[in-house]
Amino acid sequence: MSKLSIKNLCKTYIVNKKQNNVLKNITFEINEGEMVAIMGPSGSGKSTLLYTVSGMDTATAGTIDFFGTELTTVTPNQMSDIRLDSMGFVFQQMHMLKNLSIYDNIILPAYQSKHGQSKEARKAINQRAKELMKKLGISDIADNDVNEVSGGQLQRACICRSLINQPKIVFADEPTGALNQQNSAEVIAELNKINKEGTTIMLVTHDMKVAAKCDRIMYIEDGCIRTEFTLGKFTDETSIKDRERSVTNYLMEMGW
Numbered sequence: 001m002s003k004l005s006i007k008n009l010c011k012t013y014i015v016n017k018k019q020n021n022v023l024k025n026i027t028f029e030i031n032e033g034e035m036v037a038i039m040g041p042s043g044s045g046k047s048t049l050l051y052t053v054s055g056m057d058t059a060t061a062g063t064i065d066f067f068g069t070e071l072t073t074v075t076p077n078q079m080s081d082i083r084l085d086s087m088g089f090v091f092q093q094m095h096m097l098k099n100l101s102i103y104d105n106i107i108l109p110a111y112q113s114k115h116g117q118s119k120e121a122r123k124a125i126n127q128r129a130k131e132l133m134k135k136l137g138i139s140d141i142a143d144n145d146v147n148e149v150s151g152g153q154l155q156r157a158c159i160c161r162s163l164i165n166q167p168k169i170v171f172a173d174e175p176t177g178a179l180n181q182q183n184s185a186e187v188i189a190e191l192n193k194i195n196k197e198g199t200t201i202m203l204v205t206h207d208m209k210v211a212a213k214c215d216r217i218m219y220i221e222d223g224c225i226r227t228e229f230t231l232g233k234f235t236d237e238t239s240i241k242d243r244e245r246s247v248t249n250y251l252m253e254m255g256w
Contacts, residue, residue: 002032002067004053004169004200009062011045011052011223022048024223025062030202032067032168035195035234037211038204039251040220046204047173049220053202054087054171055079067168084113088162088199090155090191092174096146102157103129103142110164125164132160136190152183159190163199170194172203176210188213192234208251212243219254227254 011023022045030036038046051057053064055071064071069082083089096105110116110125133139136156141149149157155175162170172191176184188210195201203214211217217229229250231243 002168003065004030004067004202005063005065006053007063007065009049009052009064010060011048011057012060022223023052023060026220026223026225028218028225028228030169030200032200033195033198034216035192035201035214036203037214037217038202038220039206039211039217039256040226041256044220045223046220050171050173050202050204054089055083081114084109085115085165086168088165088167088170090158090162090170090172090175092177096154096157096161098146101143101145102138102149102154103133105146106133106157106161106164109161113165115165129160129164132163133157135193136160150183151179152186155179155183155187156190159187159194163194167199169200169202172201174204174206176205176207184210208247209244212240212247217247217250219251221254 006029007027009023009026010021013020013022026049038049040046048057052059059072062072066082066086071079071082074082097108100108107125107129111122115121116125130139133142136159138153138156138160141153141157146154175191176187179187184207191201191203192213203210205211212231213234215231215233217231219226219229231246234243
C-alpha cells in the first residue's frame with residue numbers, strides 16, 4: 001500500500017547559540033486514504049511536524065518517504081515541484097492573492113505546474129476548478145475579490161486550490177482555527193468528503209470536534225509522539241456523539 005512513512009525525524013533550531021530540539025526521533029506512517037489529526041499542547045511541535053514532513057522546513061535528521069520518494073535527498077527545485085504537483089495546503093490564515101479573483105487564485109497553482117502549460121491542459125484545469133467550486137458550493141463567488149467573501153467561503157476556496165493539482169495528500173494546519181462554529185463544521189465536512197473520495201489528509205488541530213471526524217489522532221508532546229488513538233473511518237453523523245466523547249476522554253487522559 002502506498003504511504004507516507006516517517007522514520008526518526010528530528011528538527012533542531014539554533015537560537016542564541018542554544019540547541020532547541022523541536023522534533024525528537026519521530027516515527028509514524030500514514031496510509032493512502034487516511035485522515036490523521038495531530039494534536040498536543042501549544043509549543044509541542046505540531047506545526048513544525050507538518051512543515052517538516054511537507055518539505056517546507058528542512059529535516060535535521062531522519063527520513064521522509066513520501067509515497068515512494070525520499071524527500072530528504074531531493075534538490076530544492078525538485079522539492080518545489082513535488083509540493084506543487086503532489087501536495088495540497090490549507091492554513092488557518094487563508095493566503096490568497098488580493099489582486100486576483102477567487103477563481104484565479106484557485107487555478108494559479110495548476111497554471112504554474114509543468115503539467116499546466118499547454119492550451120489543452122489549461123482548458124482541463126479551468127473545467128476542474130469549476131467542478132471543485134460547484135462541489136464545495138462556492139460557484140457564485142468565482143469572480144469576487146478575496147475581501148468580498150466570508151471566512152467560510154474563503155476557506156472552501158482554499159480547499160479547492162489545494163485540490164486543483166489532484167495531490168496525493170492535503171496538509172492542513174488549523175484549517176478551522178479562524179472560523180466560527182458553523183463555518184468550521186462546513187469546512188471539516190468538506191475535508192471529510194474529499195477524504196472519502198480518496199485524498200489523504202494530515203491535519204493539525206486543537207478542535208476536538210474536528211479530531212473526532214478523523215481516522216486517527218497522533219498526540220505530540222515535547223517534540224515526541226506520546227500516543228496514538230484510533231477512531232476508524234467517520235461514516236455518518238449518528239456516531240459523532242460517541243466519537244466526540246471518546247476523544248474527550250482520551251485527551252483528558254493525556255492531560256489536555
